[in-house]
Amino acid sequence: MSAPPPGAELIAVAGALTPVTFRRSARAKRISLKLDPASQGVVITLPERATRRAGLALLHAHEAWVAEKLAALPCPLKLAAGAHVPVHGVAHLITPAPGARGGAWIEDGAIMVTGEAAFLARRVADCLKRLARQELTARAAEKARLAGLKPKTVRIKDTRTRWGSCAPDGTLAFCWRLVCAPGFVQDYVVAHEVAHLGHMNHSPAFWALTESLTPHRAQATSWLTNNGPELLRIG
Incomplete structure:
Protein backbone atom coordinates (compact mmCIF):
# COMPACT_ATOMS: atom_id res chain seq x y z
CA MET A 1 0.00 0.00 0.00
CA ALA A 72 -7.99 -4.37 -9.65
CA LEU A 73 -6.01 -1.10 -9.57
CA PRO A 74 -2.76 -1.17 -11.56
CA CYS A 75 0.59 -1.14 -9.80
CA PRO A 76 2.36 2.21 -9.44
CA LEU A 77 4.59 3.25 -12.34
CA LYS A 78 7.71 4.77 -10.80
CA LEU A 79 9.72 7.36 -12.68
CA ALA A 80 12.93 5.34 -12.79
CA ALA A 81 15.64 4.51 -15.30
CA GLY A 82 14.41 1.86 -17.73
CA ALA A 83 10.72 2.54 -17.11
CA HIS A 84 8.41 3.25 -20.02
CA VAL A 85 6.22 6.31 -19.47
CA PRO A 86 3.53 7.33 -21.97
CA VAL A 87 3.70 10.78 -23.54
CA HIS A 88 0.65 11.59 -25.70
CA GLY A 89 -0.25 7.90 -25.34
CA VAL A 90 3.07 6.62 -26.72
CA ALA A 91 5.53 4.80 -24.44
CA HIS A 92 8.84 6.62 -23.88
CA LEU A 93 11.87 4.99 -22.26
CA ILE A 94 13.43 6.89 -19.34
CA THR A 95 17.09 7.01 -20.31
CA PRO A 96 19.85 8.42 -18.06
CA ALA A 97 22.36 10.76 -19.72
CA PRO A 98 24.68 11.50 -16.76
CA GLY A 99 27.33 13.24 -18.85
CA ALA A 100 24.93 15.68 -20.51
CA ARG A 101 23.33 18.90 -19.34
CA GLY A 102 19.80 20.22 -19.52
CA GLY A 103 17.77 18.40 -16.87
CA ALA A 104 15.34 16.22 -18.82
CA TRP A 105 13.90 16.37 -22.31
CA ILE A 106 11.98 14.22 -24.80
CA GLU A 107 13.90 12.91 -27.78
CA ASP A 108 13.24 10.12 -30.31
CA GLY A 109 10.86 8.07 -28.15
CA ALA A 110 12.87 8.55 -24.95
CA ILE A 111 12.90 10.84 -21.94
CA MET A 112 16.55 11.77 -21.52
CA VAL A 113 17.64 12.67 -17.98
CA THR A 114 20.91 14.23 -16.88
CA GLY A 115 22.54 14.30 -13.47
CA GLU A 116 22.64 11.92 -10.55
CA ALA A 117 20.19 9.05 -10.12
CA ALA A 118 18.81 10.61 -6.93
CA PHE A 119 17.33 13.49 -8.95
CA LEU A 120 16.00 11.43 -11.87
CA ALA A 121 12.35 11.08 -10.78
CA ARG A 122 11.99 14.77 -10.00
CA ARG A 123 13.57 15.82 -13.28
CA VAL A 124 11.34 13.53 -15.33
CA ALA A 125 8.26 14.82 -13.52
CA ASP A 126 9.39 18.42 -14.07
CA CYS A 127 9.86 17.70 -17.78
CA LEU A 128 6.34 16.30 -18.11
CA LYS A 129 4.87 19.17 -16.10
CA ARG A 130 6.53 21.71 -18.39
CA LEU A 131 5.14 19.93 -21.42
CA ALA A 132 1.67 19.81 -19.84
CA ARG A 133 1.79 23.51 -18.97
CA GLN A 134 2.83 24.47 -22.47
CA GLU A 135 0.41 22.30 -24.40
CA LEU A 136 -2.67 22.33 -22.16
CA THR A 137 -2.47 26.09 -21.66
CA ALA A 138 -2.31 26.63 -25.43
CA ARG A 139 -5.17 24.20 -26.05
CA ALA A 140 -7.34 25.85 -23.38
CA ALA A 141 -6.67 29.32 -24.82
CA GLU A 142 -7.70 28.20 -28.30
CA LYS A 143 -10.90 26.52 -27.14
CA ALA A 144 -11.81 29.48 -24.95
CA ARG A 145 -11.30 31.77 -27.97
CA LEU A 146 -13.62 29.59 -30.05
CA ALA A 147 -16.26 29.72 -27.30
CA GLY A 148 -15.92 33.47 -26.77
CA LEU A 149 -14.75 32.87 -23.20
CA LYS A 150 -11.61 33.71 -21.24
CA PRO A 151 -10.12 31.81 -18.29
CA LYS A 152 -8.58 33.78 -15.47
CA THR A 153 -5.51 31.55 -15.57
CA VAL A 154 -4.52 27.95 -16.28
CA ARG A 155 -2.72 25.92 -13.65
CA ILE A 156 -1.03 22.53 -13.78
CA LYS A 157 -1.48 20.47 -10.63
CA ASP A 158 -0.32 17.18 -9.15
CA THR A 159 -3.78 15.71 -8.63
CA ARG A 160 -4.66 12.04 -8.36
CA THR A 161 -8.44 11.94 -8.46
CA ARG A 162 -9.46 14.31 -11.24
CA TRP A 163 -8.14 15.35 -14.63
CA GLY A 164 -9.31 18.93 -14.64
CA SER A 165 -11.39 21.53 -12.85
CA CYS A 166 -12.88 24.98 -13.33
CA ALA A 167 -13.14 27.26 -10.30
CA PRO A 168 -15.93 29.84 -9.94
CA ASP A 169 -13.39 32.62 -10.55
CA GLY A 170 -12.54 31.17 -13.98
CA THR A 171 -9.30 29.41 -13.02
CA LEU A 172 -8.76 26.22 -15.01
CA ALA A 173 -6.59 23.47 -13.55
CA PHE A 174 -5.33 20.25 -15.11
CA CYS A 175 -3.48 17.22 -13.80
CA TRP A 176 0.00 17.08 -15.36
CA ARG A 177 -0.48 13.36 -16.04
CA LEU A 178 -3.05 14.33 -18.67
CA VAL A 179 -0.11 14.94 -21.04
CA CYS A 180 0.56 11.19 -20.84
CA ALA A 181 -2.83 10.47 -22.46
CA PRO A 182 -3.50 10.49 -26.22
CA GLY A 183 -4.22 13.83 -27.84
CA PHE A 184 -7.93 13.18 -28.29
CA VAL A 185 -8.28 12.61 -24.52
CA GLN A 186 -6.50 15.87 -23.76
CA ASP A 187 -8.72 17.63 -26.28
CA TYR A 188 -11.89 16.42 -24.57
CA VAL A 189 -10.81 17.16 -21.00
CA VAL A 190 -9.73 20.68 -21.92
CA ALA A 191 -12.96 21.30 -23.82
CA HIS A 192 -14.97 20.01 -20.85
CA GLU A 193 -13.34 22.43 -18.43
CA VAL A 194 -13.47 25.38 -20.84
CA ALA A 195 -17.21 24.74 -21.25
CA HIS A 196 -17.55 25.17 -17.49
CA LEU A 197 -16.45 28.77 -17.93
CA GLY A 198 -19.85 29.30 -19.50
CA HIS A 199 -21.87 26.79 -17.50
CA MET A 200 -20.86 25.77 -13.97
CA ASN A 201 -23.04 22.69 -14.16
CA HIS A 202 -23.70 19.67 -16.39
CA SER A 203 -26.83 21.00 -18.01
CA PRO A 204 -27.83 20.33 -21.65
CA ALA A 205 -26.38 23.74 -22.52
CA PHE A 206 -23.05 22.72 -20.98
CA TRP A 207 -22.89 19.47 -22.94
CA ALA A 208 -23.89 21.26 -26.13
CA LEU A 209 -21.01 23.71 -25.66
CA THR A 210 -18.58 20.89 -24.83
CA GLU A 211 -19.51 18.96 -27.96
CA SER A 212 -19.16 22.09 -30.07
CA LEU A 213 -15.55 22.33 -28.86
CA THR A 214 -14.52 18.68 -29.32
CA PRO A 215 -15.73 15.65 -31.28
CA HIS A 216 -14.07 13.22 -28.85
CA ARG A 217 -16.43 13.03 -25.87
CA ALA A 218 -17.51 9.40 -26.21
CA GLN A 219 -14.10 8.09 -27.26
CA ALA A 220 -12.24 10.01 -24.56
CA THR A 221 -14.56 9.11 -21.69
CA SER A 222 -14.32 5.45 -22.65
CA TRP A 223 -10.53 5.68 -22.81
CA LEU A 224 -10.33 7.34 -19.40
CA THR A 225 -12.61 4.75 -17.83
CA ASN A 226 -10.38 1.95 -19.08
CA ASN A 227 -6.95 3.57 -18.79
CA GLY A 228 -7.23 6.57 -16.48
CA PRO A 229 -6.46 4.72 -13.23
CA GLU A 230 -3.18 3.49 -14.71
CA LEU A 231 -2.11 7.01 -15.65
CA LEU A 232 -2.98 8.31 -12.18
CA ARG A 233 -0.46 5.83 -10.75
CA ILE A 234 2.45 7.44 -12.60
CA GLY A 235 5.05 9.03 -10.37
Missing part, protein backbone atom coordinates in the same frame (compact mmCIF):
# COMPACT_ATOMS: atom_id res chain seq x y z
CA SER A 2 1.19 3.55 -0.73
CA ALA A 3 1.51 6.03 2.11
CA PRO A 4 -1.93 7.33 3.15
CA PRO A 5 -2.59 10.88 1.93
CA PRO A 6 -2.64 13.69 4.52
CA GLY A 7 -5.87 13.61 6.51
CA ALA A 8 -6.81 10.06 5.53
CA GLU A 9 -8.08 7.56 8.07
CA LEU A 10 -7.29 3.85 7.99
CA ILE A 11 -10.62 2.03 8.02
CA ALA A 12 -11.29 -1.70 7.65
CA VAL A 13 -12.90 -2.42 4.28
CA ALA A 14 -13.64 -6.09 3.64
CA GLY A 15 -11.08 -7.00 6.28
CA ALA A 16 -8.24 -4.80 4.97
CA LEU A 17 -7.14 -1.44 6.39
CA THR A 18 -7.84 1.12 3.67
CA PRO A 19 -7.02 4.86 3.51
CA VAL A 20 -10.30 6.78 3.54
CA THR A 21 -10.46 10.55 3.04
CA PHE A 22 -13.60 12.56 3.83
CA ARG A 23 -14.18 15.70 1.77
CA ARG A 24 -16.90 18.26 2.36
CA SER A 25 -18.43 19.86 -0.76
CA ALA A 26 -20.97 22.66 -0.94
CA ARG A 27 -21.77 21.59 -4.53
CA ALA A 28 -22.43 17.92 -3.74
CA LYS A 29 -26.09 16.92 -3.59
CA ARG A 30 -25.50 13.41 -2.26
CA ILE A 31 -22.81 11.32 -0.61
CA SER A 32 -20.48 9.68 -3.09
CA LEU A 33 -17.57 7.23 -3.10
CA LYS A 34 -14.54 7.50 -5.37
CA LEU A 35 -11.39 5.42 -5.57
CA ASP A 36 -8.03 7.14 -5.05
CA PRO A 37 -5.58 5.22 -7.27
CA ALA A 38 -2.53 6.93 -5.75
CA SER A 39 -3.12 5.70 -2.19
CA GLN A 40 -5.21 2.65 -3.11
CA GLY A 41 -7.86 4.18 -0.93
CA VAL A 42 -11.27 5.81 -1.05
CA VAL A 43 -12.51 9.40 -1.10
CA ILE A 44 -15.94 10.00 0.43
CA THR A 45 -17.54 13.29 -0.61
CA LEU A 46 -20.10 14.68 1.82
CA PRO A 47 -22.68 17.40 1.14
CA GLU A 48 -22.69 20.20 3.68
CA ARG A 49 -25.29 18.61 5.98
CA ALA A 50 -24.25 14.98 5.62
CA THR A 51 -22.51 13.31 8.55
CA ARG A 52 -19.35 11.26 8.64
CA ARG A 53 -21.45 8.38 9.97
CA ALA A 54 -23.64 8.51 6.85
CA GLY A 55 -20.51 8.42 4.70
CA LEU A 56 -19.23 5.37 6.54
CA ALA A 57 -22.61 3.68 6.16
CA LEU A 58 -22.42 4.11 2.38
CA LEU A 59 -18.85 2.77 2.36
CA HIS A 60 -19.74 -0.33 4.33
CA ALA A 61 -22.85 -0.92 2.23
CA HIS A 62 -20.59 -1.13 -0.82
CA GLU A 63 -17.41 -2.50 0.72
CA ALA A 64 -17.36 -5.67 -1.41
CA TRP A 65 -17.49 -3.54 -4.55
CA VAL A 66 -14.84 -1.14 -3.19
CA ALA A 67 -12.53 -4.03 -2.25
CA GLU A 68 -12.92 -5.58 -5.70
CA LYS A 69 -12.14 -2.28 -7.48
CA LEU A 70 -9.15 -1.53 -5.25
CA ALA A 71 -7.71 -4.98 -5.90
Whole structure:
Protein backbone atom coordinates (compact mmCIF):
# COMPACT_ATOMS: atom_id res chain seq x y z
CA MET A 1 0.00 0.00 0.00
CA SER A 2 1.19 3.55 -0.73
CA ALA A 3 1.51 6.03 2.11
CA PRO A 4 -1.93 7.33 3.15
CA PRO A 5 -2.59 10.88 1.93
CA PRO A 6 -2.64 13.69 4.52
CA GLY A 7 -5.87 13.61 6.51
CA ALA A 8 -6.81 10.06 5.53
CA GLU A 9 -8.08 7.56 8.07
CA LEU A 10 -7.29 3.85 7.99
CA ILE A 11 -10.62 2.03 8.02
CA ALA A 12 -11.29 -1.70 7.65
CA VAL A 13 -12.90 -2.42 4.28
CA ALA A 14 -13.64 -6.09 3.64
CA GLY A 15 -11.08 -7.00 6.28
CA ALA A 16 -8.24 -4.80 4.97
CA LEU A 17 -7.14 -1.44 6.39
CA THR A 18 -7.84 1.12 3.67
CA PRO A 19 -7.02 4.86 3.51
CA VAL A 20 -10.30 6.78 3.54
CA THR A 21 -10.46 10.55 3.04
CA PHE A 22 -13.60 12.56 3.83
CA ARG A 23 -14.18 15.70 1.77
CA ARG A 24 -16.90 18.26 2.36
CA SER A 25 -18.43 19.86 -0.76
CA ALA A 26 -20.97 22.66 -0.94
CA ARG A 27 -21.77 21.59 -4.53
CA ALA A 28 -22.43 17.92 -3.74
CA LYS A 29 -26.09 16.92 -3.59
CA ARG A 30 -25.50 13.41 -2.26
CA ILE A 31 -22.81 11.32 -0.61
CA SER A 32 -20.48 9.68 -3.09
CA LEU A 33 -17.57 7.23 -3.10
CA LYS A 34 -14.54 7.50 -5.37
CA LEU A 35 -11.39 5.42 -5.57
CA ASP A 36 -8.03 7.14 -5.05
CA PRO A 37 -5.58 5.22 -7.27
CA ALA A 38 -2.53 6.93 -5.75
CA SER A 39 -3.12 5.70 -2.19
CA GLN A 40 -5.21 2.65 -3.11
CA GLY A 41 -7.86 4.18 -0.93
CA VAL A 42 -11.27 5.81 -1.05
CA VAL A 43 -12.51 9.40 -1.10
CA ILE A 44 -15.94 10.00 0.43
CA THR A 45 -17.54 13.29 -0.61
CA LEU A 46 -20.10 14.68 1.82
CA PRO A 47 -22.68 17.40 1.14
CA GLU A 48 -22.69 20.20 3.68
CA ARG A 49 -25.29 18.61 5.98
CA ALA A 50 -24.25 14.98 5.62
CA THR A 51 -22.51 13.31 8.55
CA ARG A 52 -19.35 11.26 8.64
CA ARG A 53 -21.45 8.38 9.97
CA ALA A 54 -23.64 8.51 6.85
CA GLY A 55 -20.51 8.42 4.70
CA LEU A 56 -19.23 5.37 6.54
CA ALA A 57 -22.61 3.68 6.16
CA LEU A 58 -22.42 4.11 2.38
CA LEU A 59 -18.85 2.77 2.36
CA HIS A 60 -19.74 -0.33 4.33
CA ALA A 61 -22.85 -0.92 2.23
CA HIS A 62 -20.59 -1.13 -0.82
CA GLU A 63 -17.41 -2.50 0.72
CA ALA A 64 -17.36 -5.67 -1.41
CA TRP A 65 -17.49 -3.54 -4.55
CA VAL A 66 -14.84 -1.14 -3.19
CA ALA A 67 -12.53 -4.03 -2.25
CA GLU A 68 -12.92 -5.58 -5.70
CA LYS A 69 -12.14 -2.28 -7.48
CA LEU A 70 -9.15 -1.53 -5.25
CA ALA A 71 -7.71 -4.98 -5.90
CA ALA A 72 -7.99 -4.37 -9.65
CA LEU A 73 -6.01 -1.10 -9.57
CA PRO A 74 -2.76 -1.17 -11.56
CA CYS A 75 0.59 -1.14 -9.80
CA PRO A 76 2.36 2.21 -9.44
CA LEU A 77 4.59 3.25 -12.34
CA LYS A 78 7.71 4.77 -10.80
CA LEU A 79 9.72 7.36 -12.68
CA ALA A 80 12.93 5.34 -12.79
CA ALA A 81 15.64 4.51 -15.30
CA GLY A 82 14.41 1.86 -17.73
CA ALA A 83 10.72 2.54 -17.11
CA HIS A 84 8.41 3.25 -20.02
CA VAL A 85 6.22 6.31 -19.47
CA PRO A 86 3.53 7.33 -21.97
CA VAL A 87 3.70 10.78 -23.54
CA HIS A 88 0.65 11.59 -25.70
CA GLY A 89 -0.25 7.90 -25.34
CA VAL A 90 3.07 6.62 -26.72
CA ALA A 91 5.53 4.80 -24.44
CA HIS A 92 8.84 6.62 -23.88
CA LEU A 93 11.87 4.99 -22.26
CA ILE A 94 13.43 6.89 -19.34
CA THR A 95 17.09 7.01 -20.31
CA PRO A 96 19.85 8.42 -18.06
CA ALA A 97 22.36 10.76 -19.72
CA PRO A 98 24.68 11.50 -16.76
CA GLY A 99 27.33 13.24 -18.85
CA ALA A 100 24.93 15.68 -20.51
CA ARG A 101 23.33 18.90 -19.34
CA GLY A 102 19.80 20.22 -19.52
CA GLY A 103 17.77 18.40 -16.87
CA ALA A 104 15.34 16.22 -18.82
CA TRP A 105 13.90 16.37 -22.31
CA ILE A 106 11.98 14.22 -24.80
CA GLU A 107 13.90 12.91 -27.78
CA ASP A 108 13.24 10.12 -30.31
CA GLY A 109 10.86 8.07 -28.15
CA ALA A 110 12.87 8.55 -24.95
CA ILE A 111 12.90 10.84 -21.94
CA MET A 112 16.55 11.77 -21.52
CA VAL A 113 17.64 12.67 -17.98
CA THR A 114 20.91 14.23 -16.88
CA GLY A 115 22.54 14.30 -13.47
CA GLU A 116 22.64 11.92 -10.55
CA ALA A 117 20.19 9.05 -10.12
CA ALA A 118 18.81 10.61 -6.93
CA PHE A 119 17.33 13.49 -8.95
CA LEU A 120 16.00 11.43 -11.87
CA ALA A 121 12.35 11.08 -10.78
CA ARG A 122 11.99 14.77 -10.00
CA ARG A 123 13.57 15.82 -13.28
CA VAL A 124 11.34 13.53 -15.33
CA ALA A 125 8.26 14.82 -13.52
CA ASP A 126 9.39 18.42 -14.07
CA CYS A 127 9.86 17.70 -17.78
CA LEU A 128 6.34 16.30 -18.11
CA LYS A 129 4.87 19.17 -16.10
CA ARG A 130 6.53 21.71 -18.39
CA LEU A 131 5.14 19.93 -21.42
CA ALA A 132 1.67 19.81 -19.84
CA ARG A 133 1.79 23.51 -18.97
CA GLN A 134 2.83 24.47 -22.47
CA GLU A 135 0.41 22.30 -24.40
CA LEU A 136 -2.67 22.33 -22.16
CA THR A 137 -2.47 26.09 -21.66
CA ALA A 138 -2.31 26.63 -25.43
CA ARG A 139 -5.17 24.20 -26.05
CA ALA A 140 -7.34 25.85 -23.38
CA ALA A 141 -6.67 29.32 -24.82
CA GLU A 142 -7.70 28.20 -28.30
CA LYS A 143 -10.90 26.52 -27.14
CA ALA A 144 -11.81 29.48 -24.95
CA ARG A 145 -11.30 31.77 -27.97
CA LEU A 146 -13.62 29.59 -30.05
CA ALA A 147 -16.26 29.72 -27.30
CA GLY A 148 -15.92 33.47 -26.77
CA LEU A 149 -14.75 32.87 -23.20
CA LYS A 150 -11.61 33.71 -21.24
CA PRO A 151 -10.12 31.81 -18.29
CA LYS A 152 -8.58 33.78 -15.47
CA THR A 153 -5.51 31.55 -15.57
CA VAL A 154 -4.52 27.95 -16.28
CA ARG A 155 -2.72 25.92 -13.65
CA ILE A 156 -1.03 22.53 -13.78
CA LYS A 157 -1.48 20.47 -10.63
CA ASP A 158 -0.32 17.18 -9.15
CA THR A 159 -3.78 15.71 -8.63
CA ARG A 160 -4.66 12.04 -8.36
CA THR A 161 -8.44 11.94 -8.46
CA ARG A 162 -9.46 14.31 -11.24
CA TRP A 163 -8.14 15.35 -14.63
CA GLY A 164 -9.31 18.93 -14.64
CA SER A 165 -11.39 21.53 -12.85
CA CYS A 166 -12.88 24.98 -13.33
CA ALA A 167 -13.14 27.26 -10.30
CA PRO A 168 -15.93 29.84 -9.94
CA ASP A 169 -13.39 32.62 -10.55
CA GLY A 170 -12.54 31.17 -13.98
CA THR A 171 -9.30 29.41 -13.02
CA LEU A 172 -8.76 26.22 -15.01
CA ALA A 173 -6.59 23.47 -13.55
CA PHE A 174 -5.33 20.25 -15.11
CA CYS A 175 -3.48 17.22 -13.80
CA TRP A 176 0.00 17.08 -15.36
CA ARG A 177 -0.48 13.36 -16.04
CA LEU A 178 -3.05 14.33 -18.67
CA VAL A 179 -0.11 14.94 -21.04
CA CYS A 180 0.56 11.19 -20.84
CA ALA A 181 -2.83 10.47 -22.46
CA PRO A 182 -3.50 10.49 -26.22
CA GLY A 183 -4.22 13.83 -27.84
CA PHE A 184 -7.93 13.18 -28.29
CA VAL A 185 -8.28 12.61 -24.52
CA GLN A 186 -6.50 15.87 -23.76
CA ASP A 187 -8.72 17.63 -26.28
CA TYR A 188 -11.89 16.42 -24.57
CA VAL A 189 -10.81 17.16 -21.00
CA VAL A 190 -9.73 20.68 -21.92
CA ALA A 191 -12.96 21.30 -23.82
CA HIS A 192 -14.97 20.01 -20.85
CA GLU A 193 -13.34 22.43 -18.43
CA VAL A 194 -13.47 25.38 -20.84
CA ALA A 195 -17.21 24.74 -21.25
CA HIS A 196 -17.55 25.17 -17.49
CA LEU A 197 -16.45 28.77 -17.93
CA GLY A 198 -19.85 29.30 -19.50
CA HIS A 199 -21.87 26.79 -17.50
CA MET A 200 -20.86 25.77 -13.97
CA ASN A 201 -23.04 22.69 -14.16
CA HIS A 202 -23.70 19.67 -16.39
CA SER A 203 -26.83 21.00 -18.01
CA PRO A 204 -27.83 20.33 -21.65
CA ALA A 205 -26.38 23.74 -22.52
CA PHE A 206 -23.05 22.72 -20.98
CA TRP A 207 -22.89 19.47 -22.94
CA ALA A 208 -23.89 21.26 -26.13
CA LEU A 209 -21.01 23.71 -25.66
CA THR A 210 -18.58 20.89 -24.83
CA GLU A 211 -19.51 18.96 -27.96
CA SER A 212 -19.16 22.09 -30.07
CA LEU A 213 -15.55 22.33 -28.86
CA THR A 214 -14.52 18.68 -29.32
CA PRO A 215 -15.73 15.65 -31.28
CA HIS A 216 -14.07 13.22 -28.85
CA ARG A 217 -16.43 13.03 -25.87
CA ALA A 218 -17.51 9.40 -26.21
CA GLN A 219 -14.10 8.09 -27.26
CA ALA A 220 -12.24 10.01 -24.56
CA THR A 221 -14.56 9.11 -21.69
CA SER A 222 -14.32 5.45 -22.65
CA TRP A 223 -10.53 5.68 -22.81
CA LEU A 224 -10.33 7.34 -19.40
CA THR A 225 -12.61 4.75 -17.83
CA ASN A 226 -10.38 1.95 -19.08
CA ASN A 227 -6.95 3.57 -18.79
CA GLY A 228 -7.23 6.57 -16.48
CA PRO A 229 -6.46 4.72 -13.23
CA GLU A 230 -3.18 3.49 -14.71
CA LEU A 231 -2.11 7.01 -15.65
CA LEU A 232 -2.98 8.31 -12.18
CA ARG A 233 -0.46 5.83 -10.75
CA ILE A 234 2.45 7.44 -12.60
CA GLY A 235 5.05 9.03 -10.37
